[in-house]
Amino acid sequence: GHKRLFDVISESDLKNVVLQTGKVDPEPYRRRHPEWKVIRYSTRFYELVAGAEVVVTHFGATILEASVYRKPTVVVPNPEWTRTAGIEDAKYYVKKVNAVLVSEITLENLLNAIEEAKRREYPELEDGATKLADLILRLC
Template sequence: MFVVARGDRLAVERLRRLGDVVEAAMPRRAGEPLGRTLPRWPLALVDSLRLPRCRVFVSTGSNHSVLPALVSRLRGALLLNLESIDRFTVPAKAVRILRPFSAATLVHWPEQRRLYPDAVVTGPVYEPPRYKPRDEGYVLVTAGTMGFRGLFDAVERLGLRRVVLQTGRVDPEPYQKRNPGWIVFDFDPDFHRWLAGASIVVTQFPGSTAATAALAYRKPVVMVVNPGLPLAASIADAVYYAQRLRAILLPRASPSLLRRGLDLAEKLEPPSYPNGGETIARIAVSLAEGRHRL
């Protein structure tokens, strides 16, 4: 069973192929003032109380996971607490909250043990590939569910002919009208086919798309810091993350920096790591069957 934020249809479509998907309210969205979130916390609690029981609950570092994880723990589930893949210098708040209630804290990278000396290093957890990688000659530009208008505008000013642009909650229509040769959409449940065919992937930091592109599909990646996500990982985290993914990191979205970043990315060889998701699955199954204690 996967628990996703209510209304995140992209996550629902991606995960329903792997198992049951349950939606629960997200109490706080990225960059949102705490006061504005207060009406949603009771709804998030009600949704969490309605979740099916489980033996092991794996939390993945988002604030959305806090209430479902705590409710599941109170019902007797064992909690595995996974830090975000892009956190290296400051722990995620959700992970700090859940740590006292967890059977184990899990991290993707050895460097993250500086945050949690007793953590289990699983290796990076990323979505496995669904298609064989190929090069169809386009630049894929994506910024997740929320979108990143500043990045999209900067890419548009480059005058690129072959672009696939995923806009999220940013209106795709103006970009399509101004660039009739581009492929532009807000969401696509089969997003992996665009990852598989890209020559280069341009995406935002923070976010997990960079890891999927680099590790699952071995694509050159350009990451651009999104100033609209102030509660997420820091610039220092971005530097570590880019080094691990062998990605080009840009501090802001500007046409000149993007042009240089694309030129540099063409020369990069993406890294190769075993998927840590398999390690977590083995730990979870072993705990559920009572064969292992952490």
């Protein structure tokens, strides 16, 4: 989980929030926002993403899930995670799915990014399955 992101977002008065904390203790967020759905993990996380108005995530697999459901997305890389893709990779992917990148984590930046993500249109993405099949057929 991205504790800094969770701490900042919990300062907000956002409604209908689902917060998946992973290894970060969920209790402080449950106490502060009993109206939020705060969980460590979900085996049905894809359903939560599918039902979201906006997805706020670190640079990870959730971006891919959000893109499958064509959800407006805000990406907040976790600077403490040194074994993940770098900021340049995040910038490329964010551009590809028309997401909003937040590099400085403040409540104002996050709230502005959420509103900006809602205004953006989701891009038409090329059908990767067809492209992959064509590449495989060329090898045969």
